[in-house]
Amino acid sequence: MPPRPSPLILGLTGSIGMGKSTTAAIFRDLGVPVHDADAAVADLYRAGGEVAGLLDAAFPGVLAPDGAVDRSALRAVVTADPDKLAELDAIVHPRVGETRRRFLAEHGETPVVVLDIPLLYETGSDRDCDRVAVVSAPAEVQRARVLSRDGMSPALLDAILARQIPDAEKRARADYVIDTGQGVPHAEAQVRAILDDLRDALR
Known part of the structure; x- marks a missing residue:
């Protein structure tokens, strides 16, 4: 039987405030x-x-004075009119997908890679992952x-959570579920266990 093509793709996701960025840094x-x-x-x-x-x-009006996108202004537009979210996604998601394809090509010989995607399930990106x-x-x-x-405000948090599964x-x-409620060392132990399991799957 030929070896499994690399890399094994682990999707990493989690709702706002769950500690996903910290967990990605551990990986x-x-x-x-x-x-x-x-x-x-x-x-x-x-x-x-x-x-x-x-x-x-x-x-119009979502650019900051320096010409970059003002994410707060953009968020306000989308929150005020949820129908605009599809238009935003149509502009941004294909270009993010292209950066992801370049990343996977660059790390084609790596045993395990992580795709850190906040809206992984919401966008169907879990279909591109071997594990989540x-x-x-x-x-x-x-x-x-x-x-x-x-x-951040309670109302804005509720609006963000309404977008998320x-x-x-x-x-x-x-x-896998990584519990970050008990601190970084506990989260790191869980990440190490996941990596051990994924590496076992590649043997």
Whole structure:
């Protein structure tokens, strides 16, 4: 039997405030390449970029004085008119997908890679993954984390959560659940166990 083509793709997701970014950093620190969808979007939103111009045309007033996309202004537009979300996704998602394809080609010989995608289930990106890990924490921990952020309010948090599949459903669909409610060392131990399991699957 021929060896399984590499890499094995682990999708990493979790609702806002669950500790996904911290968990992705743990994977990186353990030597696993991570494609960060949020970072890809931030790069696309930079001043002078193609997407900044397209979004300015589609949603006038969402550019900051320096020419970059003002994410707070864009979020306000989409929150006020949810129908605009599909238009935003049509502009941004294909370009993020292209950065993901380049990442996978670059790491084609790597045993395991991580795709860090906040809306993994919501966008159907789980179909592109061999396994999925969901980052989770108790609801009260999640809420406290999010509401401590600048510019965040209970109403905005509720609007964001309304876009996301409930945490319980994500956990039920996942191959792995990483609990970040007990601190970073506990989360790291879970990540190490997942990597051991994935490497066993490649043998």
